[in-house]
Amino acid sequence: MSRLIPHPGLSALLVFVWMVMVNDLTFGTLFLGLVVGLTVPLFTDAYWPQRPRLNFLAGLAYIGIVLWDIVVANFEVAAIILFKPNHKLQPAWLVIPLELDTPEAITVFAGTISLTPGTVSADVSACGTYLLVHALHAPDPAAEIARTKARYETRLKEIFA
């Protein structure tokens, strides 16, 4: 089972993306999607040896939270752009210590930070344990770091358990 379907989650995602792409729910397209979804993970398995195990339910909840935060923060950034003069703006570099320890989890964390408006992840430290983030308006960098860690990192730790 695990040799024939090495990445069940990736297979499901590939079938889903295939079906969304052809935009047509018939037996033929589903069959082709299944072929793609089953063969691609089989042939790429050797190139991704330390694949993470995911908690999919927690992942879905995480996507919902991030989408909501993107909407809220979009309005905040729009307000900053429209109404805050440059001399009142307090941009800052945030150095976030990482507790996540797999490249996949750190990538998702950095991507989340970049997608939520107001923060961009710029770099990871060479020792892999710090993330450099630029914040558009952070009067209190320590509080911003704590908020990001509490809101996203603790949830990611559950997903990539």
Place this chain on the structure above:
Amino acid sequence: MSGGVSLPEILVSALIVLGGSFALIGSWGLVRLPSLMERLHGPTKATTLGLGGMLVGSVAFFQLVKGEWTTHELLVSLFLFVTAPIAANMIAKVHLHQLRLGKQPGPAGQPAAPRDDSEWATYESPKAGTPGCFEDE
């Protein structure tokens, strides 16, 4: 509804106008914010909701007005969400190199080093034992 304007059309128009406004605000941020790192926030961010609003409007149009489901918009937003942080990250990395080469930093100043014995990965190659390093254990 009489008068030639139906409720779905109003909804679709509202979504497209919302998306367009956010795209416009993002572009305005690109013009008015003080330095490169701040400018990065405007277009990469306000466009997530800007494009999102237009895509939801497109789905709503095909569903409510034309009466058919489309799923391509979902895929567009998925690929956008996967690729947008990478592009922003690349620009930020180039900016970090430019700071080392003597470029004047923005209002946020120079980023501090993560630790005394370590540097940011843009300046230094990864060390043994970093996450994803296959040699250890």
